[in-house]
Amino acid sequence: MQFIDINGHIIHYQWQNTGKEHTFVFINSLGTDYRIWTAVAEALQEYGNILLFDKRGHGLSDVVPDTNGLADFANDVQTLIEELKIKKCIIVGLSVGGMIAQVLASRIPEKIEKLVLCDTRHKIGNAPIWNDRIKAVEKEGLSRISDGVMQRWFSESFRKENKIQVTGYKNMLERTTTLGYIKTCEAIRDADLTELASQIKIPTLCIVGSEDKSTTVNEVRNLSELIKDSRFEIIQGSGHIPCVDNPQALVKLIYSFIDRPSK
Numbered sequence: 001m002q003f004i005d006i007n008g009h010i011i012h013y014q015w016q017n018t019g020k021e022h023t024f025v026f027i028n029s030l031g032t033d034y035r036i037w038t039a040v041a042e043a044l045q046e047y048g049n050i051l052l053f054d055k056r057g058h059g060l061s062d063v064v065p066d067t068n069g070l071a072d073f074a075n076d077v078q079t080l081i082e083e084l085k086i087k088k089c090i091i092v093g094l095s096v097g098g099m100i101a102q103v104l105a106s107r108i109p110e111k112i113e114k115l116v117l118c119d120t121r122h123k124i125g126n127a128p129i130w131n132d133r134i135k136a137v138e139k140e141g142l143s144r145i146s147d148g149v150m151q152r153w154f155s156e157s158f159r160k161e162n163k164i165q166v167t168g169y170k171n172m173l174e175r176t177t178t179l180g181y182i183k184t185c186e187a188i189r190d191a192d193l194t195e196l197a198s199q200i201k202i203p204t205l206c207i208v209g210s211e212d213k214s215t216t217v218n219e220v221r222n223l224s225e226l227i228k229d230s231r232f233e234i235i236q237g238s239g240h241i242p243c244v245d246n247p248q249a250l251v252k253l254i255y256s257f258i259d260r261p262s263k
């Protein structure tokens, strides 16, 4: 386990530097930690070095009560990239992780070779939706919303066929700290990256699961249309977290995007 102190808070990360030419940086979604990338990272490690980390308030990283929006989440990743002396990377971001990736694309474009934006948008939801969710979690904790979240994360057939796995992911969500979760909801609520996304010039792959109920096919297509050098792909049968419910399909798309034939 590796930890770094970034301006007084601890971020948990895993840096697998095998001296490869390429590096993948993965950014996880709301209510998850970096373990969601395990299968994808294992498949991509023969091609690139791998940086995984738990964003603040998630996994083993500190909760930072004075977090103020997506910029603070982006600061953590930027610091990690700089401290580890990563010159160029391919950023793979899921949902809010994809929003953080968009912020980084505007801040440090010279360090980003390509962007993979999974099940994300330039704006997710609206203020009333996020305020209702925050209120429910403040009052009754994450177990109040976790069954509903599983229905958005995973397709009906995946939930039926993988009951044990879904229970495990529900545990992951419920064990996220309430404050860490709420701070992330606030950051998503307050972010509108429409203008920023339209300025991205980095080659980008936008991916969505056909059954994603959090960021739908049309919503992610809409993001892809904003980004000039962008490709749009749908993973059939997948929900909001394709790195869990169909990592093979996700890896195949990433390999084809980086011009490397998959095995």
Ligand SMILES: O=C(O)CCC(=O)CC(=O)O
Pocket (backbone or CB within 6 Å): 028, 029, 030, 031, 094, 095, 096, 097, 124, 149, 152, 153, 188, 213, 214, 240
């Ligand atoms: O997954 C995220 O990072 C934010 C989008 C969301 O609301 C996911 C969910 O349905 O809980």
